[in-house]
Amino acid sequence: MIEMQNINRVYDTGRVKVHALRDVNLHIKEGELIAIMGPSGSGKSTLMNVIGCLDTPTSGRYSLDGKAVNDLDDNDLADIRNRKIGFVFQSFNLLSYASAFENVELPLIFMGMSTAKRKQRVTEMLARVGLADRMDHKPNELSGGQQQRVAIARALANHPRIILADEPTGNLDSASGKEILQLFLDLWKAGNTIIMITHDPSISENCERIIHLKDGMIENGAV
Amino acid sequence: MIEMQNINRVYDTGRVKVHALRDVNLHIKEGELIAIMGPSGSGKSTLMNVIGCLDTPTSGRYSLDGKAVNDLDDNDLADIRNRKIGFVFQSFNLLSYASAFENVELPLIFMGMSTAKRKQRVTEMLARVGLADRMDHKPNELSGGQQQRVAIARALANHPRIILADEPTGNLDSASGKEILQLFLDLWKAGNTIIMITHDPSISENCERIIHLKDGMIENGAV
Numbered sequence: 272m273i274e275m276q277n278i279n280r281v282y283d284t285g286r287v288k289v290h291a292l293r294d295v296n297l298h299i300k301e302g303e304l305i306a307i308m309g310p311s312g313s314g315k316s317t318l319m320n321v322i323g324c325l326d327t328p329t330s331g332r333y334s335l336d337g338k339a340v341n342d343l344d345d346n347d348l349a350d351i352r353n354r355k356i357g358f359v360f361q362s363f364n365l366l367s368y369a370s371a372f373e374n375v376e377l378p379l380i381f382m383g384m385s386t387a388k389r390k391q392r393v394t395e396m397l398a399r400v401g402l403a404d405r406m407d408h409k410p411n412e413l414s415g416g417q418q419q420r421v422a423i424a425r426a427l428a429n430h431p432r433i434i435l436a437d438e439p440t441g442n443l444d445s446a447s448g449k450e451i452l453q454l455f456l457d458l459w460k461a462g463n464t465i466i467m468i469t470h471d472p473s474i475s476e477n478c479e480r481i482i483h484l485k486d487g488m489i490e491n492g493a494v
Numbered sequence: 495m496i497e498m499q500n501i502n503r504v505y506d507t508g509r510v511k512v513h514a515l516r517d518v519n520l521h522i523k524e525g526e527l528i529a530i531m532g533p534s535g536s537g538k539s540t541l542m543n544v545i546g547c548l549d550t551p552t553s554g555r556y557s558l559d560g561k562a563v564n565d566l567d568d569n570d571l572a573d574i575r576n577r578k579i580g581f582v583f584q585s586f587n588l589l590s591y592a593s594a595f596e597n598v599e600l601p602l603i604f605m606g607m608s609t610a611k612r613k614q615r616v617t618e619m620l621a622r623v624g625l626a627d628r629m630d631h632k633p634n635e636l637s638g639g640q641q642q643r644v645a646i647a648r649a650l651a652n653h654p655r656i657i658l659a660d661e662p663t664g665n666l667d668s669a670s671g672k673e674i675l676q677l678f679l680d681l682w683k684a685g686n687t688i689i690m691i692t693h694d695p696s697i698s699e700n701c702e703r704i705i706h707l708k709d710g711m712i713e714n715g716a717v
């Protein structure tokens with residue numbers, strides 16, 4: 272369902288130039304549970320952004336569920352980002368002026384969910400990540416790990432079938448990290464596809480397969 | 495040198511109220527290497543901000559090197575924050591419009607270091623954290639772990655005697671994390687005081703003592 276051929280991504284601002292992904296070949300089937308690991312700066316987040324249709328490769332082909340992403344129009348892309356894929360960002364990307372509740376609610380508003388159903392879904396998601404008593408707090412009124420959990424709740428609110436999580440437990444103590452891992456495992460057993468960037472062996476050892484990145488290349492060739 | 499008695503910190507915005515630190519008693523001597531651990535939301539960053547004179551307690555007494563912090567004027571406080579204490583923030587707090595080099599250089603400009611000496615010091619610090627080839631990148635042109643390392647370089651640039659690091663390896667792979675740990679251990683052996691918030695046992699097991707926080711309280715009473 273995720274097919275990448277000869278994917279390259281070069282960042283070139285004129286002032287700086289970095290070849291962040293080099294000839295990446297990747298094949299991920301529906302329902303897989305995958306960990307992406309590698310040194311800081313090796314291209315993991317860049318790869319995740321391309322998978323999530325948030326960034327366009329400099330060259331190469333990427334098809335998602337059989338359709339070339341390059342050929343999709345803005346509506347298709349919006350639909351993918353809002354409904355098909357849930358993305359947990361490494362730096363959370365929360366709206367600073369909105370509460371935890373409102374941050375999680377936003378994608379549900381976009382997909383046209385009713386107010387009553389939104390309230391139920393948001394409350395459920397925030398409770399699931401242990402933040403029932405923090406729903407009215409804004410991001411700067413939350414601890415780092417709490418902000419991370421709001422980002423997780425927001426990514427999962429729409430019940431996406433593909434979950435992309437960029438270091439989802441980096442700011443969490445081991446007990447909270449275990450709860451989040453269990454949440455992802457439950458979603459995987461329900462048939463969803465989960466791809467997690469992690470530095471944490473206690474997470475990667477639970478995954479079906481580990482993709483190792485180094486200097487923008489997948490080690491051991493195509494996967 | 496760090497003496498806290500009955501420290502309380504209540505966040506009260508009218509809309510939300512959280513008793514983040516409760517009757518904290520703490521005594522840290524010069525030259526100690528300390529880990530602070532505890533669940534997400536337990537008050538670790540709040541405690542660190544009070545120690546670092548970035549936040550004022552709601553009640554209780556805090557003295558640093560024998561002086562009551564409450565009695566210090568703005569100049570004393572600025573001096574403490576710029577020269578005595580190096581602070582690595584959990585969310586990095588880098589200037590988004592400045593390069594890695596400029597971000598690390600800023601505290602050195604404030605203390606009046608010459609241009610030539612600044613160039614040497616900044617280059618040295620960034621090389622020390624493995625970012626010699628990323629000096630001109632702005633934060634949004636850096637990976638998460640690279641941003642974290644810029645924050646570390648900036649905190650250490652002024653050679654402070656007290657280093658406060660809030661989860662300094664949360665975004666780093668284990669190899670990079672080990673290098674950063676070694677950097678802190680070297681600084682500790684040189685006689686500096688190091689206090690690190692961490693969720694990582696491979697860091698805390700290297701510390702002289704571990705302070706455990708839970709629900710705003712230090713477990714096992716005064717330390």
Ligand SMILES: Nc1ncnc2c1ncn2[C@@H]1O[C@H](COP(=O)(O)OP(=O)(O)OP(=O)(O)O)[C@@H](O)[C@H]1O
Pocket residue numbers: 405408411412413414415416417442443444505506507510511512514532533534535536537538539540541584
């Ligand atoms: N400005 C604020 N207003 C209200 N509550 C706040 C504010 N900042 C933090 N809090 C609350 O205070 C508590 C302690 O926050 P703190 O950031 O110290 O936790 P922490 O131990 O560092 O957590 P983490 O491991 O997730 O970073 C949290 O429950 C948080 O929701």
Ligand SMILES: Nc1ncnc2c1ncn2[C@@H]1O[C@H](COP(=O)(O)OP(=O)(O)OP(=O)(O)O)[C@@H](O)[C@H]1O
Pocket residue numbers: 282283284287288289291309310311312313314315316317318361628631634635636637638639640665666667
């Ligand atoms: N906008 C950009 N412009 C230039 N270079 C960039 C840009 N964004 C990222 N880079 C560089 O591309 C490389 C890959 O970045 P990426 O964020 O994918 O790494 P990563 O594997 O996620 O690292 P980490 O584990 O530290 O989060 C890094 O060396 C980084 O400096």
Ligand SMILES: [Mg+2]
Pocket residue numbers: 315316317361437637638639
């Ligand atoms: Mg990354």
Ligand SMILES: [Mg+2]
Pocket residue numbers: 414415416538539540584660
């Ligand atoms: Mg914190």
